[in-house]
Amino acid sequence: ACSEIPYVGISADTLCVALTNLAKISERRTDRMVNSHFSEMPAFLVRNPGLNSGYMIVQYTAAGLYAEMKTLSYPSSVDSVSTCGNQEDPVSLAYNAAIKAYKVSQKLESVLAIELLVGCQALDFHDVTKASSTTKAVYDLVRTEVPVADNDRVFYNDMVSVIDHVRSGKINALLSKHLN
Secondary structure (H helix, E strand, O other): OOOOOOHHHHHHHHHHHHHHHHHHHHHHHHHHHHOHHHHOOOHHHOOOOOOOOOOHHHHHHHHHHHHHHHHHOOOOOOOOOOEOOOOEOOOOOHHHHHHHHHHHHHHHHHHHHHHHHHHHHHHOOOOHHHOOHHHHHHHHHHHOOOOOOOOOOOOHHHHHHHHHHHHHOHHHHHHHHHHO
16 A cells, blocks of 8 residues: 655655756856856956956855755655555655755755846946846845955855845845836
């Protein structure tokens, strides 16, 4: 007899894969912005890139988060442990899949926030006034707490600030307001 239907576990595993793919896209866009070979902006989006490493470590952070997400995206629902005197198999391990989906979603928020942070810095190498009203609104929100990086500094507080904007829904609310 099978007492557990695997749909919840399969759905949570699928969510992990989908969120990780979104993180892959975001991290690659972040890399393209900090990579002067693709962006035609200064290396690592900082003036005097030979003296400063700028947003290089921030992009490493996004890459590291993405790598963790890939590991967490191995499906739990393909595994099974017999229970109840070998009478309940397969067991979908849906709880594990749901916990992993939650962890992956938190990491995705960080990866997307990093892309926003790097995108604002990239915009500083262009005419900010020519950005769309929506882009400018997001830029202005980020810049209320995160100054332009002209030289190296610790970026942890900058990342936390933007992650908080993403996690709290401020970015979504701002986008909804400007896109409706």
